[in-house]
Amino acid sequence: MALSILRERGWRVAPFVALAALGVCLTLAGCGTTLGPKSPQQIYDFGLPPPAAGPRVSSSGLVVPIAETSSWLDSPALTYRLGYAAANEPKAYANSRWAMPPAELLTRRIRVELSAKAQVVNVADTSNQLLLRVDLEEFSQVFDAPESSHAFVQFRATLVRAGRVIGQRTFAAQQAAITPNAAGGAAALAAASASTVAALSGWVDEMVP
Numbered sequence: 001m002a003l004s005i006l007r008e009r010g011w012r013v014a015p016f017v018a019l020a021a022l023g024v025c026l027t028l029a030g031c032g033t034t035l036g037p038k039s040p041q042q043i044y045d046f047g048l049p050p051p052a053a054g055p056r057v058s059s060s061g062l063v064v065p066i067a068e069t070s071s072w073l074d075s076p077a078l079t080y081r082l083g084y085a086a087a088n089e090p091k092a093y094a095n096s097r098w099a100m101p102p103a104e105l106l107t108r109r110i111r112v113e114l115s116a117k118a119q120v121v122n123v124a125d126t127s128n129q130l131l132l133r134v135d136l137e138e139f140s141q142v143f144d145a146p147e148s149s150h151a152f153v154q155f156r157a158t159l160v161r162a163g164r165v166i167g168q169r170t171f172a173a174q175q176a177a178i179t180p181n182a183a184g185g186a187a188a189l190a191a192a193s194a195s196t197v198a199a200l201s202g203w204v205d206e207m208v209p
Contacts, residue, residue: 138153
């Protein structure tokens with residue numbers, strides 16, 4: 001900017017003067033260059049698990065492997081969608097993320113919830129064990145407007161015994177975010193996840209009395 005002003009006024013600018021003018025430009029906020037500390041990374045999870053209830057152990061056990069999901073959810077990114085503009089384009093916050101991929105966070109909470117109903121294990125040991133397979137389909141913060149958003153969580157659960165499907169159901173929940181930012185989205189996603197996990201637990205009770 002300083003250099004162009006000198007030239008506009010008909011001055012001949014020497015190389016060292018040009019460099020000096022460039023240095024002045026870089027120090028001015030009006031030139032569009034801001035040098036400052038990098039924003040710290042914010043890391044979120046679902047918080048502390050609920051208190052464990054007295055176990056009602058099943059002799060066969062319940063296998064709960066890590067939930068399957070699509071590639072765009074297979075990372076710790078905290079994702080959001082602009083529902084009012086481009087709902088089909090998932091985006092990720094630059095300075096906020098989950099402590100682990102959402103599928104792992106959800107699976108850990110499911111295991112804690114179901115451990116009060118059966119002996120939960122990660123992998124099958126015998127064909128008599130009951131398998132709960134979870135496919136995470138959606139896990140994002142959706143902005144209905146620039147200042148309004150909600151969390152949306154959806155997954156499909158399948159119960160399998162001895163290679164045979166004995167039940168399947170889709171669970172979904174929405175939760176309004178208190179603030180339209182990453183912190184609000186993370187809290188709302190944790191609450192929506194808790195709601196779906198509670199519904200899943202009730203369904204497992206019905207399917208496996």
